[in-house]
Structures are given as C-alpha cells and as structure tokens.
Amino acid sequence: MDYFLLKQDVRYTNVPMLKKVMETIDPWKLYDLQPEDIVKPLMFHVKADAESTFVDYIEGPISLISDSLKRLFQAYVPELPLKLTILTQIEQKIQKNYYIPFVERLTAVHPESEWNLDQSVLKKLVLQADAIRGHKIFRIQESTAPMIIVRLDVAESILRRDYTGITLEQVRVQ
Template structure:
C-alpha cells in the first residue's frame, strides 16, 4: 500500500496515480483471484473490466497487478471509477452515521437511465450495482469469488 497515495484512491483522483501499479500479496500457495476485490479498495478483474467496456459503461480506472512472487501468481486488475448516481429510495435503511447501508432499496424512477454498472452516490462506502444481464454475462465467462445480493426496487 505504500506505493499508492491512499488519499487519492479514496477520493478517486486517478490523475494522481500511476498508470500501472504492482501490489505485492502475502505469500499463499492457495491464492484465489476473485473477479471483484472489495478491500482495501475496489478492484475488478480484467474480465469484469472488459465486460463493463462491452456494455459501454463509462468507467475510468488504473491498472493494478496483484503479485505473489514467491508462488509465481500474478493477475491484472483495474481500480475502477464507475459513475455514481443518487439512486436510493426513501425506504433505504442506513447505519447511525449514514456511512453504510443496512438495507438497500433502489428508487425505480432514479435508475431509469443509469448504465448497467454504477455506484451508489449517497454513501462513502463502495456499493457496486449491476444489472441482471451484466451479471449473467460475467457468470457465463466463469466469474469467481463474487458476492451477489438481490436488491429491492421501489
């Protein structure tokens, strides 16, 4: 992490980050490269990135290479900046300081014209919302290690 300006990462200031960064992983012979990494910041696999582009999602990002040199594992990821939209219903339930969502509900009128992949603008934490056809597309391509949750739309 010392290779990255973490403040720039948090503020999505891509211009302050190098085009490609190599991030060294803790050595582990059982490393699994999932298609979405949530922590310490959002990363998506090359396949996820390519499908986003195929669906004309206006995403920007920087290339990150995750490397476990001891075991000879490496994978290309992207630190994406997906468009952010105010999309939450009034029925959405937040935690006490409004920084995280306990129960997410989308407002159907607010999501009429959003791309197939976007982020929720109303909170600091990254909430990546994907349309069903996009999810089916990445699953057909063998997506692994992702957590899916069905969302309610009001």
C-alpha cells in the same frame, strides 16, 4: 428493471490480501479516487500462498476487477475509465493484472433504505428508480464502502460466464 449488488463471495477465504494500500494511495483520496489521481499503473504486494484463489472481483479497500471481468464491463460501458493494477507475490512468483473500475457514481439511495446509527453504513439498500434509469453499472454515491450495482442484463452475463468469487444480491427499487 432489476438491479444487483456486486459482491466478493465470502465462501472464498484464501484470497489475496492487498498490503500497504494506504502507503500507495493517499488515504484522503481513497474514497473519492479519480482516474487522474493515478498517473502510472499501481503495484500492490499481496499476502497470498500457492493455494490462494485470485477471484475476479476484489471488494476492498478499493474495488478491483480481473481482466476477464474488465472485458465484460467494457462491453456494457465502453467509455468506462480503468487503471491497471498489478498484484504481485514475490515468494510464490505470482503476478496478476487487475483493474480499478472508475464506475459512475449516482445519488440513488431511496429514503426507505436503512442505515446504522451514525449514517455511515447502509444496512438495507433501496434504490430510487428515477435516479438509476438507463444506467447499466454504477456506484452508490452515498456509501463510503465501494458498492457497485449492475443491471439485470449485466448480472445475467456475469452468471453465464465462469467467474470466480462473485456473488450478486438483488436490490429493491422504489
């Protein structure tokens, strides 16, 4: 089965930028954020203007998905925990609902993967076939960056719909 890394499309340069993330979420919990760490919906002020494109997937510092992408994720993983996050830009009077997807984390990096010198950033990802079998959407446990992987059927569903700002990069499986 083929798997793909879900990424924010770098061709979209005028996207909302989250402000004061570390003041809203404890920096020590940012990497390992759990649904129970968020009691009420989060609200982030964003740096955006009238021409900014609110993409369907915001990659970092925390992964955020739009309402329409949330529905697709829930179609494949109905029990997926999600937390409402409101993005707001007061001057432009913009407010959009996004969700933090608490995707299952899997220890799935194959030894043939390439890391940087201090083993903190994956340069080339290779997945272990046994570890990911049967999983449709998951996150890489070993990576500090939010790396969401989707199976081929999910990737095809994403491509068939009119999502904005999403790219899919095929990942090798051993």
